[in-house]
Amino acid sequence: MAYPENSTATVATYAAIEPSANTITWSTAGDDGSLFSITGGALNFNSSPDYEAPADSDNSNSYLVTVQASDVTETASLYITINVTKLGPAQAPNRSLG
Numbered sequence: 068m069a070y071p072e073n074s075t076a077t078v079a080t081y082a083a084i085e086p087s088a089n090t091i092t093w094s095t096a097g098d099d100g101s102l103f104s105i106t107g108g109a110l111n112f113n114s115s116p117d118y119e120a121p122a123d124s125d126n127s128n129s130y131l132v133t134v135q136a137s138d139v140t141e142t143a144s145l146y147i148t149i150n151v152t153k154l155g156p157a158q159a160p161n162r163s164l165g
Contacts, residue, residue: 069152072118078149081108083136097133098124118153
């Protein structure tokens with residue numbers, strides 16, 4: 068999935084169904100899992116990513132993270148790649164002089 072640099076928006080929101088009504092515990096793992104946090108299924112970067120200064124494990128702007136949902140006895144995992152994209156140059160306002 069694509070994610071724009073310098074953003075502070077939630078990357079994605081995940082859901083887990085636990086038929087036994089046990090509490091779900093969310094976590095991240097993987098090569099770049101420590102760069103993310105997840106609360107209630109909402110995945111966020113710990114720090115806003117910068118395209119010009121990638122922080123992922125191989126400095127490619129492709130962040131590899133495993134989202135995990137665990138209950139008392141089982142863990143479900145989803146492996147995802149988040150590609151940080153470069154923002155274009157800021158557009159100058161269109162102003163008329165007259």
